[in-house]
Amino acid sequence: MSKVGFTYKILAPFLIFFLLSRVAFGMQTNQDSIASVIRHCQEAKLNIATQNFDKAIDNLTEANFLVSNINNNQLKGGVLQTFVFLYYAVKNYEKADSENIKAITLFQKNDDKLSLAKAYTMQGLILTQTGRFNQAEGYFNDADELFTQLNDEQTQSNVLIGLGVLELKRGNPKRAVNYFDAGIPLYDNFHLTYQEAYAQLNKADALLQLENEVGYQNIVLAKQAYKKALAIIDTNSYASLKIESYNTAYQIAKKDNNLKEAQENLIIYTTKKDSIFKEYIKTSSRALDIESNLGDLNQIIEEQKNDLDKKKKSLNFGKMTNGLSIALIVILSLLTLSLYKNNNLRAKANELLQDKNNELQLAKEKAEKASLAKAQFLSTITHELRTPLYAVTGLTHLLMEENPKEYQKEHLNSLKFSGEYLLSLINNILDLNKLEANKVEVEKTTFNLKKRINDVLIALKKSADDKKTKLHLEFDDSVPDRLVGDPLKLSQILINLIGNSVKFTQNGDVYVRVKKLDLSKNKVMLHFEVEDNGVGISKKKQKSIFETFSQGSLQINRKFGGTGLGLSIVKNLLELMNSKIQLESDLGKGSKFWFNINFLVSDNSVEVDTAADRGLEVDLESLVNKKVLVVEDNKINQMITKKILEKNKMVCMVADNGMEAVKLVKNNKYDVVLMDIHMPGISGIEATQKIRAFDTTLPIIALTAVTIDENLDDFYQAGFNEIIPKPFKPEEFFEKIYKVIHFKLEPGDSN
Structure with a gap:
């Protein structure tokens, strides 16, 4: 092996370590810079809220310098937005407008919907202050639509303040109050103290404008809103809102004819407003100078970077080519190994995810079965409770009709109250059960x-x-x-x-x-x-x-x-x-x-004439000797219904089931049939359908403890003329009997 090859073999691991360390160091430095930018922007916003503009500018100067070296458009847009907040706070609306448009363009390019929605809200506020109300409303609506898509109720609540201020500027104080009232509970819930104070202060101003229309009550409400705003302002040292609060206090005192207090608040407001206006001019000027200097500095940095790039290109990197090649081979090998391991991990993760999906599907099915079981249980229990409750209320009514002694009346009244309370509870459970099971439909009728x-x-x-x-x-x-x-x-x-x-x-x-x-x-x-x-x-x-x-x-x-x-x-x-x-x-x-x-x-x-509105006067004398067939399988209920009818001198016969009822109707003449629904053998609905096959004019009333599965329209379609839910009030009971006998209602007419 050559010395060069041996040297590279020894140095290669160190070279790789050096390169990876530099990359890691660069990444950590970048993360630290991002964190610093975010921190400076947050501090700037806090300083703007408390009118510490010099510190806010220092924060923004540092943030802008750091972000210029980071390739992160979202972060740059955030710094730009904070500058917009500063310009808006110092009432430099022209500059705020131009800078915010830049931010909007940046967020649109990056498809950053949340930041874009915030920028739209800010643009609506800026345009409101400059009197371009229709454009402002358009931006608020666009922001509201984006927030709705993002399901971000907390940030969306800021749109309500914007719309409230917009309506106040337009001269619509009523609508302004509605927007502030809609937003205030949200600001309180999300602990948005600045927004809550701002909304309360503006609500007070809107209520004072409404005073001439409604009366003194709005002054009281304005005072309440003002006090709430002031408590938040003093707790959080919101200097700009504190100044505006003196104007609101002046307006309230003026409405109260407290001229001395009004004058004092007006002097304080005017003095502080004049002082702060000078501060606005100074801050706005300094912000523009800083922005100009930062622009020059950024240009210098860019020129230095270009110069450095040219110098780097002129250097001879040939000596490092072999070393870098080795390093590249090693890195590629490591990447291959990493991808292999990553594929194994991904396969295991997919298996785990599939198992979790199966578990969630089973849990979903169990929840649906539990929900169905709950609905069926509540439906059954409310139905079963109505049967004995019918006996309680019915017997109570009969006993009260038999001239009880005074001490007995007291007990019977207590029994009647308890029965009605229990019935109300059962009805509520049934109503809620139907609503949760989507068994309720909205009707459309004309009414006053x-x-x-x-x-x-x-x-x-x-x-x-x-x-x-x-x-x-x-x-x-x-x-x-x-x-x-x-x-x-x-x-x-x-x-x-x-x-x-x-x-x-x-x-x-x-x-x-x-x-x-x-x-x-x-x-x-x-x-x-x-x-x-x-x-x-x-x-x-x-x-x-x-x-x-x-x-x-x-x-x-x-x-x-x-x-x-x-x-x-x-x-x-x-x-x-x-x-x-x-x-x-x-x-x-x-x-x-x-x-x-x-x-x-x-x-x-x-107006549509409904049973609830008619307040029908029942002539009980006209029901005397009318023949009634009671179809009921429960012996106690048979006895109670029969006695209630006979108390009013009506002739009553009883059938224990649906088939017996059909036979009796074929062989006898009745003025009305009271038909229970849930019976052994055929149901009351089936029995009614069989009767309608040969008699279409006989009045038939469903007497039933309604359950969640029963659609009242089905009763009318089956041929019933009316429905009386059990247990019933005697006056309603006789009213419906009177109607079907004397008004010859067709099935569904009373509905």
Whole structure:
């Protein structure tokens, strides 16, 4: 072996180690520089928020110098964006605009959607300040769309502030308040203290502009927003917001006719504004000088690099060719070995991944089976509970009709209350089960919204009186009289929300508010609020309050009762109607639930006449001697239904099953048939279909404990004229019998 070959054999490992060490050192240096750039940008943003502009400029100078040596466009865009924040903070909107456009172009080239969405939001704010409102709105909408794609609710919340400021500048304080109200809970939830303070301060300004339209209440709300903003500003030393807070304090004092306080705040605001304006000019000038110097420095660095490259090219690297060749061969060998091992590891990882996928598939199937089993169990248990509950409520009604003694009445009333409470619980479980199983559909009928809400308030008045709580309705008169939607589901939502507020409010007030947000030719968006001044909900529980069986605490459950199903039903119903329930609450101060929902505006001046609205007056005398066939396999239920009917002097016969009912109808004349559904042999639906084969006019009412699998439309299609869910209230029971006998309803008419 030659000396040269031997020398290379000895030196090759050292050469490889040297080359790899240099690469590793270069990579570590690069990582350190990236970390330094990020740190300087974060410190710059903090210094901008506290108006420490000199330090912010120092941070940005260092960050810009470091990033010039790093081939990372995303990082360069981040530094550029921080410069934009500085220019925006010192009100140099022209420079902020030009630099932000550069950042947008950079992010678009790199397809960096998150940074692009942030830059769009910033551009919307800049354009808002320069009065280009339509362009600003376009950028905010583009940002909102990107954030929605990225599912980034935290950063997306900044768009709400932008839209709020935009509407405030446009002279639409109502819309501005809605945007700020939508954003504030998010800023609080994500601990975005600067955004929350800024939103509260702007909300106060918007509310003060609304004062002449609505009244003194908005001054109170403005004061509340101002106090919240001030607490955050003082805690975090947000100097720029502190100056703006003096202007808000001046406006509030002026509205309160407190001229002395107004003048004091105005003097402070004007003085600090003048001082800070000089600081803005100085900072803006220095920032431009630094940027110019950095540009010169970057040019010098680039020239030096080019000069160095030329010198390197002129050197003779021939002596190192053999050594580098050996090093390259060794490196390639190592790479080959590494690829071999990597392939083995990848194969094992693929096997492990396949095993995990199989496990996840099994877990998914188990979860689906468990969900189906839960639904079937709840459906079965609610159905089975209705049968004995029918006996409890029915016997209670019969006993109360038999002139009980006073002390017996008290016990019977307690029994009646307990039965109705249990029935309400069962109905809630059934409703929730149907919603979760997607068994509920949204109807579309014409209705009068104000009448609907008044009906709900009348129904809840007794509960409110018991709590010594007043119910208030604030209804926007510009809401159209006739809307098209699902009034029953809307009533259910409002009953649950208002009932919940009444339950947790003692000696207080519950406000129900309906406002028109937007109206097009045939569509209107309405804002619903239910606000109380009761016990309130803690911030922690607000995150889970809409979950099934969730309540504020065990103590609240013991004190106020309930199962925690009502709000879960509200959440599911609103999602079914393409809306979302929102909550604002403070412990000890009360809660506000609100949601926005779209309705069609009806051209029809006549409201659809539903059973709920008719309030039918039943002439019980006209039912005397009417012949009724009760088809029921449960002996206790037979006895109760028979006695309730005979109490009202109706002639009653009983069939134990469906086949017997068909034979009796063939051989006898009845005025109405009350048909149970779940019976041995043929079901009530099959029995009705057989009867309809030879008698299409006989009124038949389904008397059933409805389950999740039963679609009410199927009953009407089978030939039933009406449906009475068990257990029933006697007045509703006789009302439906009266209707089918005297109004000759066709199957499905009452639906």
